[in-house]
Amino acid sequence: MAGVPPALSQGAGYGIVIGLSVAFALVMIGITWSLKKVNREVQTSEMFNTAGRSVKAGLIGSAVVSSWTWAATLLQSTTVCYKYGVSGPFWYASGATVQILLFATLAIEMKRRAPNAHTFLEVIRARFGTAGHIVFMVFGLITNILVSLMLYVGGSAVVNALTGMHTIAAIFILPAGVIAYTVVGGLKATILTDWANTFIMLVIIIIYGFEVYASNPLLGSPARVYELLVEAAARHPVDGNAGGSYLTMRSTDGIIFFVINIVGNFGTVFLDNGYWNKAIAASPVDALPGYILGGLTWFAVPWLTATAMGLAALALETNAAFPTFPDRMDPNDVSAGLVLPYAAVALLGKGGAVAALIMVFTAVTSATSSELVAVSSICTYDIYRTYFKPNASGKSLIWMSHVAVASYSLFISAFSIGLWYGGISLGWLYLFMGVVISSAVLPATLTMLWKGLNKWAACLSPILGTCCSLIAWIVTAHKESGELTVDSLGANYPMLAGNVTALLSPAVFIPIFTLIFGMDDYDWQSMMNIKRGDDHDVAEAEGVNVEDTMGGHEETAAEFDEEQKKLLHASKISKIMTTVMTIILLVLWPIPMYGSGYIFSEGFFAGWASIALAWILISFLLVGVYPVWEGRVTIVRTIKGLLGKGDVITEGHEASPGDITPTEKSGAKGGVSAL
Numbered sequence: 091m092a093g094v095p096p097a098l099s100q101g102a103g104y105g106i107v108i109g110l111s112v113a114f115a116l117v118m119i120g121i122t123w124s125l126k127k128v129n130r131e132v133q134t135s136e137m138f139n140t141a142g143r144s145v146k147a148g149l150i151g152s153a154v155v156s157s158w159t160w161a162a163t164l165l166q167s168t169t170v171c172y173k174y175g176v177s178g179p180f181w182y183a184s185g186a187t188v189q190i191l192l193f194a195t196l197a198i199e200m201k202r203r204a205p206n207a208h209t210f211l212e213v214i215r216a217r218f219g220t221a222g223h224i225v226f227m228v229f230g231l232i233t234n235i236l237v238s239l240m241l242y243v244g245g246s247a248v249v250n251a252l253t254g255m256h257t258i259a260a261i262f263i264l265p266a267g268v269i270a271y272t273v274v275g276g277l278k279a280t281i282l283t284d285w286a287n288t289f290i291m292l293v294i295i296i297i298y299g300f301e302v303y304a305s306n307p308l309l310g311s312p313a314r315v316y317e318l319l320v321e322a323a324a325r326h327p328v329d330g331n332a333g334g335s336y337l338t339m340r341s342t343d344g345i346i347f348f349v350i351n352i353v354g355n356f357g358t359v360f361l362d363n364g365y366w367n368k369a370i371a372a373s374p375v376d377a378l379p380g381y382i383l384g385g386l387t388w389f390a391v392p393w394l395t396a397t398a399m400g401l402a403a404l405a406l407e408t409n410a411a412f413p414t415f416p417d418r419m420d421p422n423d424v425s426a427g428l429v430l431p432y433a434a435v436a437l438l439g440k441g442g443a444v445a446a447l448i449m450v451f452t453a454v455t456s457a458t459s460s461e462l463v464a465v466s467s468i469c470t471y472d473i474y475r476t477y478f479k480p481n482a483s484g485k486s487l488i489w490m491s492h493v494a495v496a497s498y499s500l501f502i503s504a505f506s507i508g509l510w511y512g513g514i515s516l517g518w519l520y521l522f523m524g525v526v527i528s529s530a531v532l533p534a535t536l537t538m539l540w541k542g543l544n545k546w547a548a549c550l551s552p553i554l555g556t557c558c559s560l561i562a563w564i565v566t567a568h569k570e571s572g573e574l575t576v577d578s579l580g581a582n583y584p585m586l587a588g589n590v591t592a593l594l595s596p597a598v599f600i601p602i603f604t605l606i607f608g609m610d611d612y613d614w615q616s617m618m619n620i621k622r623g624d625d626h627d628v629a630e631a632e633g634v635n636v637e638d639t640m641g642g643h644e645e646t647a648a649e650f651d652e653e654q655k656k657l658l659h660a661s662k663i664s665k666i667m668t669t670v671m672t673i674i675l676l677v678l679w680p681i682p683m684y685g686s687g688y689i690f691s692e693g694f695f696a697g698w699a700s701i702a703l704a705w706i707l708i709s710f711l712l713v714g715v716y717p718v719w720e721g722r723v724t725i726v727r728t729i730k731g732l733l734g735k736g737d738v739i740t741e742g743h744e745a746s747p748g749d750i751t752p753t754e755k756s757g758a759k760g761g762v763s764a765l
């Protein structure tokens with residue numbers, strides 16, 4: 091970053107970041123208040139942490155897209171495009187989409203087997219007791235911490251590069267508004283802002299895509315981008331790529347990144363309580379379509395962003411408009427995630443910088459909000475209620491959730507400052523995450539899917555796996571470069587060794603522990619026995635019956651049986667559908683292109699870019715526009731109620747048809763929001 095002047099002034103930076111934070115916080119607090127006033131949504135502990143278990147597919151889809159779109163999704167994908175060419179964005183996108191798709195299966199199993207759970211850790215405890223609970227809680231919290239650090243570190247680096255705002259100031263200011271609306275609105279506010287963030291972010295990505303491939307005077311067509319990429323490869327051919335070209339899927343470093351990416355992302359989906367939270371928040375029939383929608387639409391986010399902005403940076407580096415002209419980018423700036431903002435400045439000047447700032451802001455805030463609620467529900471239910479106050483009232487559970495949100499954010503800000511001083515960048519953290527956490531993926535998955543998993547295998551294989559992965563990572567770094575530094579530990583081969591060992595070592599430990607201690611024969615009953623929170627005090631204080639609050643309704647036996655039937659059906663569909671999609675994205679589409687070493691022709695490249703553009707437009711319709719249509723009845727009713735033209739919902743009021751999620755009787759009784 092040394093010597094590169096920021097595109098915007100510090101004043102503009104503070105104005106945009108603080109202005110957006112205040113605007114988001116006020117709007118979300120206002121929406122929470124309106125839903126409470128018009129729809130009688132009482133903020134019980136169940137509502138704060140599960141959104142009443144009634145959210146529909148479109149909104150779950152946009153929540154998945156939004157919380158899975160980290161700063162890294164936009165910045166690191168663009169980095170790997172800049173380094174490895176067209177393969178980088180594809181490997182990033184496919185290597186992080188399949189986990190969301192496969193997670194749909196786990197989400198259904200969780201809803202089927204533990205319908206009243208608030209967190210995945212509660213489920214682990216129900217099956218394996220305190221030891222398992224503590225082991226997976228540590229892995230879960232490390233996952234949340236790593237993801238949050240990437241958000242704060244990546245986001246603040248971009249704000250600093252574009253505006254000159256001090257990185258430490260950015261680390262504290264970026265999450266401030268999120269804390270406010272998350273504390274007030276809980277998981278539902280998170281899911282609603284997820285939609286708003288997704289909408290804004292997709293619009294900006296679409297603008298960038300069309301600038302690069304259709305309208306910008308410096309590029310403006312696939313043919314021009316292609317020509318400049320051929321020239322770039324002639325100036326600096328890519329080591330390990332077919333013909334040294336940026337226009338091929340055959341890339342040695344690209345495929346190493348692909349493997350690291352797959353492993354790390356299994357950890358960050360399967361162990362992040364945030365994704366289990368959304369599964370819990372979904373109404374039973376909406377979890378599967380919500381996750382499939384989220385996964386498939388998200389694919390276009392890193393793919394198109396990086397295919398446009400990473401390639402634009404390579405094409406424009408020799409143009410005086412590029413911020414580092416006449417030099418290439420400094421490798422530290424590349425690792426910090428600055429390729430995208432620099433490309434945005436080259437393409438659109440100050441306007442590009444503002445758009446990049448807003449886009450990164452939306453990615454950071456929505457994913458941060460999801461992390462805050464995830465950690466807050468662990469602190470509230472898994473630590474406070476489990477080990478300190480088993481009979482905690484709804485009011486004290488909410489108080490604990492608020493304390494957890496604020497203190498966790500302060501902790502992450504302090505930790506991010508330490509990383510900034512230590513020279514640890516977003517790119518480094520991204521490659522590293524799987525080394526630490528991914529050994530818990532297989533045991534966590536089998537907890538939901540295999541009754542034979544015994545307590546020893548579940549509790550010890552993650553710990554032993556992480557010991558092995560750390561050793562593999564450190565030993566490989568030392569062997570490769572003869573020293574242990576941030577750079578040597580951050581290189582591709584040590585990260586590859588650490589990640590692969592983490593994911594696969596439990597496949598050795600679990601059979602060993604099964605041989606030693608025998609197969610378990612779990613009956614799934616203890617998961618089913620998990621209870622909802624007691625919100626009588628909060629409901630009474632608001633003058634409503636707890637049965638009429640969202641998530642407060644006790645299911646009848648008939649309702650339960652009906653729901654189980656639907657979930658079993660969804661479970662079968664999910665297993666087949668997600669496996670097929672995974673094979674397409676990881677094998678059938680990319681591997682023949684890798685194996686053949688094909689270098690894209692100009693026509694093929696134009697087709698590739700067009701498919702990416704079409705995909706993002708479809709994503710916009712599905713997760714940007716469709717959730718509004720899906721929630722139209724509630725939106726209209728809320729607006730009418732606020733204008734004094736409609737009914738304020740009262741107890742016993744029957745909601746209109748289509749207003750409620752199909753299996754939530756509480757919705758019909760209480761006339762609750764279907765958003």
Ligand SMILES: NC(N)=O
Pocket residue numbers: 158159160162163186355
């Ligand atoms: N969420 C990711 N891996 O971008």
